[in-house]
Amino acid sequence: MKIELRNIWKAFGQNSVLKGVNIMIQPGEVHALVGENGAGKSTLMNILTGLLKADRGEIMVDGKAVQYPDAMAAEQAGISFIHQEMNNYSEMSVLDNMFINREIKNKFGLLDEEKMAEIARKYLAQMGSDVNIYDEIGSLPVGKQQVIEIAKSLMTKAQVIIMDEPTAALTQTEIKSLFKNIQKLKAQNVSFIYISHRMEEIFQITDTVTVMRDGVSVSSRPTAQSRITQLVKDMVGRDIGDFYPKRTPQLGKEVLKVSGLSGASFSNVNFQLHEGEILGFSGLMGAGRTETMRAIFGVDRVTAGDIYVHGQKNRIANPAEVIKENIGFLTENRKDEGLILDFNLKENIVLPSIDGFKKGLFIDEKAVDEFTEALIKRLGVKAMSEYDLVSSLSGGNQQKAVLAKWIGAGTNILILDEPTRGVDVGAKKEIYDLMNELTDRKVAIILVSSDLPELIAMSDRIEVMYEGQLVGELDGTTATQEQVMALATKGK
Structure with a gap:
C-alpha cells in the first residue's frame, strides 16, 4: 500500500496546526515521522485515519483519492493506528480487549472464545509475550499493555501500521522483539509510520525520516543519509550544541x-x-x-x-x-x-x-x-x-x-x-x-x-x-x- 499525503492543512479556530504537509509512505517501508511535541504529527495521523478531517489537501492510497469517515473504516482498509495513550478497558480481560468490535462467533451466533483465545495467544507469542489472556488488562504493567496493543494491531492484517512512541514503556527485550516483528512484516510488504523521540531507534529501524516543525514538513530523506545533528536542527530550527551536557560534578556530603x-x-x-x-x-x-x-x-x-x-x-x-x-x-x-x-x-x-x-x-x-x-x-x-x-x-x-x-x-x-x-x-x-x-x-x-x-x-x-x-x-x-x-x- 502506497500512501501520499498532499498539501494537508488543518486549523482549530484561529490556530493553524498543519500548513501544507507532504509525506509519502512506500510499501514495505519503515518511515519515521519526527518533530517536537506540537509539531502536528498526531494531527496528521488522525487525519489519515479518519479521526479528523483536513481543511485542505488530498490523501492518496495506491493512486486513488480517499477520505476515511472514521478510524474503523481506515482499519478495515488496512491502516492501523497504535496510539501513545492506550485506549484499553481496564476492568476487562486481555482477551476481551483484543477482540472489541472484532468478536468471532460460531455457527450458533455465540462467541467462539476458544478460537479467539487461540488467535490471541498466537499474536502475543509473536511479540514474545506469555501474558495470561484472562487477566484484567488494567492489572498489567504499562509495558505489557503496550505489547498487547501491538499484537492487537497485527491481528487486523494491516498493510500500514502507525506507531506513536511504541517503545516508551517497553524493556530492551521487548524492543528487540518488536523490531524483529517489524522486520518480518516489512518483508511481507507491510509499511510502518514510526513516531518516536528516541533518535537511536530512528537510525536502527527506519528507512526514511520526515521531520515536521510548526505544522510543516521541513525535510524528508533516507535515514542512511541522515545525521542526528541535522535532524535535531530541522526539528528545533536551530543548533542545540552537545545533546548531553558535560558533567563536572562536585560531590558534597x-x-x-x-x-x-x-x-x-x-x-x-x-x-x-x-x-x-x-x-x-x-x-x-x-x-x-x-x-x-x-x-x-x-x-x-x-x-x-x-x-x-x-x-x-x-x-x-x-x-x-x-x-x-x-x-x-x-x-x-x-x-x-x-x-x-x-x-x-x-x-x-x-x-x-x-x-x-x-x-x-x-x-x-x-x-x-x-x-x-x-x-x-x-x-x-x-x-x-x-x-x-x-x-x-x-x-x-x-x-x-x-x-x-x-x-x-x-x-x-x-x-x-x-x-x-x-x-x-x-x-x-x-x-x-x-x-x-x-x-x-x-x-x-x-x-x-x-x-x-x-x-x-x-x-x-x-x-x-x-x-x-x-x-x-x-x-x-x-x-x-x-x-x-x-x-x-x-x-x-
Whole structure:
C-alpha cells in the first residue's frame, strides 16, 4: 500500500496546526515521522485515519483519492493506528480487549472464545509475550499493555501500521522483539509510520525520516543519509550544541542513605546519595527500580530496612512527611500521579508549597502569582497563561510543570523516574541542562531511566537492579551499554 499525503492543512479556530504537509509512505517501508511535541504529527495521523478531517489537501492510497469517515473504516482498509495513550478497558480481560468490535462467533451466533483465545495467544507469542489472556488488562504493567496493543494491531492484517512512541514503556527485550516483528512484516510488504523521540531507534529501524516543525514538513530523506545533528536542527530550527551536557560534578556530603530496604518486590537494597550527584538506576521492567523509589517516597510499604536523610533516620510514614524532608518525586506516570489534569498550571505548580503562602485563613494570591510566573519563565514552560489546564500542555511542558512544582517546593533530593519518556528532543535537552543546573546548586538527583544512552551520559554512578535486588554499581564516566545490560540480565 502506497500512501501520499498532499498539501494537508488543518486549523482549530484561529490556530493553524498543519500548513501544507507532504509525506509519502512506500510499501514495505519503515518511515519515521519526527518533530517536537506540537509539531502536528498526531494531527496528521488522525487525519489519515479518519479521526479528523483536513481543511485542505488530498490523501492518496495506491493512486486513488480517499477520505476515511472514521478510524474503523481506515482499519478495515488496512491502516492501523497504535496510539501513545492506550485506549484499553481496564476492568476487562486481555482477551476481551483484543477482540472489541472484532468478536468471532460460531455457527450458533455465540462467541467462539476458544478460537479467539487461540488467535490471541498466537499474536502475543509473536511479540514474545506469555501474558495470561484472562487477566484484567488494567492489572498489567504499562509495558505489557503496550505489547498487547501491538499484537492487537497485527491481528487486523494491516498493510500500514502507525506507531506513536511504541517503545516508551517497553524493556530492551521487548524492543528487540518488536523490531524483529517489524522486520518480518516489512518483508511481507507491510509499511510502518514510526513516531518516536528516541533518535537511536530512528537510525536502527527506519528507512526514511520526515521531520515536521510548526505544522510543516521541513525535510524528508533516507535515514542512511541522515545525521542526528541535522535532524535535531530541522526539528528545533536551530543548533542545540552537545545533546548531553558535560558533567563536572562536585560531590558534597551524604544526603540519603538506604540500608537493607525491602518491600513487596525488592529486598535488601543499599546505596548512598551525595550532594550534587546524579545517581542512575537501571534494570529491566519489573526489576524493582520504581517500587524502590515509591517506597523511599512513602507511597509503598516497607517491610524492612532504614532510610537516613541528612544523617537522620526517617520513619517513612507517607509522602506528606517525606516532602517535609525536601524530597521530591517525578513519577513514571506523570498524568496519573504527577499532575492533577483538571487543575491549571499555577495550581499544579504551587500545590506542595501552598502552606507557605498562607496569611491567616487566606492565601496571598499576589505572591502565588509571582512565584508561579518566575518558575514558568525559569523552566521555559510553554503555555498561553498560568491558567491553562495542565492537560492542554504538551508532554514536555507537562514534565517541566512537575519539575517546577518540586523546584518551587525547595527540594534538595529529587527522584526522577523516566523524566524524558514521551518528551521531544528540544525538551529533553532542556531537562538535561536543568538537571546539571540543579546539581551545580548541590541538589542530589536519583535518575531512573530505561534510556541507556541518557542514563550513561547523565549519571555519575549507576546502580543496576535485577529481580528486586541491586546486583552491581558502575562508574558513569566509563560504563557502557553492554556492561549495564549484562548486569540487568545477569548475563541471560
